[in-house]
Amino acid sequence: MTLDGQLIFNIVLVVAGGAISLLITMLRDEIKAVKQSQKDLSDRVYSHETAMPKEYIRKEDMHRLMDEVTTRLASIEMDIKQLLKNSGPQQH
Secondary structure, X not given: OOHHHHHHHHHHHHHHHHHHHHHXXXXXXXXXXXXXXXXXXXXXXXXXXXXXXXXXXXXXXXXXXXXXXXXXXXXXXXXXHHHHHHOXXXXX
């Protein structure tokens, strides 16, 4: 190989090596971005999963419980009114 041929070969080799290095760097950065995106998505899914209720109550049971609470509160209200009525100012 002549000196000019060797010089051209070295230049081609350096350019090809630089292009391959650039390509590898770009691929590595893309892989990092995809991994980060996957981690972010996984974290979002997990946060939604933990926010979801573990048990559900049937609508009929909820209405029954609310009726019980309402009835009990009405009873407490009546008791308070009766106590206030009985403890009002007493005349001697």
